[in-house]
Amino acid sequence: MATETFEKVKVLIGEVEAAEPGNEEELEQFRIKYLGSKNIIKPFFGAIKEVPNEKKRAYGQLVNRAKVAAEEKYQSLKLIINSNNEEKGMGDLDLSAPAEPIEIGSRHPISIVMNNIVKIFERIGFVVAEEREIEDDWHNFTAMNTPPDHPARDMQDTFYLKDSTERLLRTHTSSVQARVMTNQKPPIRIIAPGRVYRNETISARSHCQFHQVEGLYIDQGISFADMKQTLLYYAREMYGNDTRIRLRPSYFPFTEPSAEMDVYWGLKDETDYRITKGTGWLEILGCGMVDPNVLDNCGIDSEIYTGYAFGMGIERQAMLKYRINDIRLLFENDIRFLRQFASAR
Ligand code: DAH
Numbered sequence: 001m002a003t004e005t006f007e008k009v010k011v012l013i014g015e016v017e018a019a020e021p022g023n024e025e026e027l028e029q030f031r032i033k034y035l036g037s038k039n040i041i042k043p044f045f046g047a048i049k050e051v052p053n054e055k056k057r058a059y060g061q062l063v064n065r066a067k068v069a070a071e072e073k074y075q076s077l078k079l080i081i082n083s084n085n086e087e088k089g090m091g092d093l094d095l096s097a098p099a100e101p102i103e104i105g106s107r108h109p110i111s112i113v114m115n116n117i118v119k120i121f122e123r124i125g126f127v128v129a130e131e132r133e134i135e136d137d138w139h140n141f142t143a144m145n146t147p148p149d150h151p152a153r154d155m156q157d158t159f160y161l162k163d164s165t166e167r168l169l170r171t172h173t174s175s176v177q178a179r180v181m182t183n184q185k186p187p188i189r190i191i192a193p194g195r196v197y198r199n200e201t202i203s204a205r206s207h208c209q210f211h212q213v214e215g216l217y218i219d220q221g222i223s224f225a226d227m228k229q230t231l232l233y234y235a236r237e238m239y240g241n242d243t244r245i246r247l248r249p250s251y252f253p254f255t256e257p258s259a260e261m262d263v264y265w266g267l268k269d270e271t272d273y274r275i276t277k278g279t280g281w282l283e284i285l286g287c288g289m290v291d292p293n294v295l296d297n298c299g300i301d302s303e304i305y306t307g308y309a310f311g312m313g314i315e316r317q318a319m320l321k322y323r324i325n326d327i328r329l330l331f332e333n334d335i336r337f338l339r340q341f342a343s344a345r
Pocket of ligand 1: 174254286287310311312
């Protein structure tokens with residue numbers, strides 16, 4: 001009995017090894033026969049109780065070999081049959097058909113305007129400086145001549161990091177001035193584009209995040225006239241050769257004297273009185289001579305060096321350029337809005 005059973009298992013292994021299912025259907029039949037829930041190997045496992053003790057081990061190994069052989073055969077044939085099927089599928093493909101169009105993204109209007117501004121200043125020797133958006137109080141305020149109890153802090157509602165009075169989201173790119181001045185020796189001539197944050201109610205005109213470009217020029221003998229000429233150059237590059245500018249006295253803690261610069265926009269777009277409030281003049285930036293306190297705070301000798309700085313918002317300029325009437329559109333990333341700038345420069 002025992003020898004007979006041994007022989008049967010060997011025959012079974014031979015059958016498994018010789019089987020050649022050639023398609024999915026035959027493979028499935030193979031699976032049912034040798035691996036299915038009522039497969040023909042199973043009874044041989046059951047028969048182990050009839051095998052004399054001293055032969056049980058050898059018998060068990062043999063039956064197991066049959067099972068492993070069936071599994072291996074099944075897996076390898078499955079791979080072959082599947083890949084054959086895939087190749088056959090290729091036959092239906094029309095390789096000469098035009099490809100699906102690949103959608104190419106476009107630059108965001110903010111990036112376009114920001115890049116334009118940066119390029120204008122790069123042409124006259126300014127170098128890009130980029131810095132962190134999570135700042136500390138010192139670089140954002142204190143170094144910029146705005147100590148903790150300074151009323152000007154109210155001008156910029158600040159987002160502080162959770163559980164911190166030290167770490168905040170920078171409220172302006174002026175913090176980059178402090179970063180650069182504490183790390184570099186004059187002459188310094190940088191342009192710093194980037195995102196800033198303020199705790200403001202979101203409306204058509206203002207948002208809690210926006211973008212600025214900061215400029216800083218420190219050297220010996222830099223004057224207000226140098227600043228004015230540079231800003232006039234900027235306005236003309238950006239808005240056209242006959243653009244007029246005016247500087248109005250203003251106040252910023254980090255500059256003395258301080259000014260705001262307007263460009264003459266005219267009244268041509270003045271449909272609802274909102275753009276220039278009926279004056280024709282449009283404010284685009286704040287500027288001034290760097291306050292000696294700021295230089296000293298950052299380790300630059302204010303007896304030797306002077307300089308000017310300016311900061312401008314990007315959103316306002318992008319909205320003017322592209323006639324966008326709601327700032328929120330710039331942050332929603334609606335593809336229908338963004339597509340309109342596909343060929344913008
Ligand atoms: N940081 C100012 C703001 O966010 C803008 C500014 C004004 C920057 C005057 C300057 C400057 O560098 O000199 O409102």
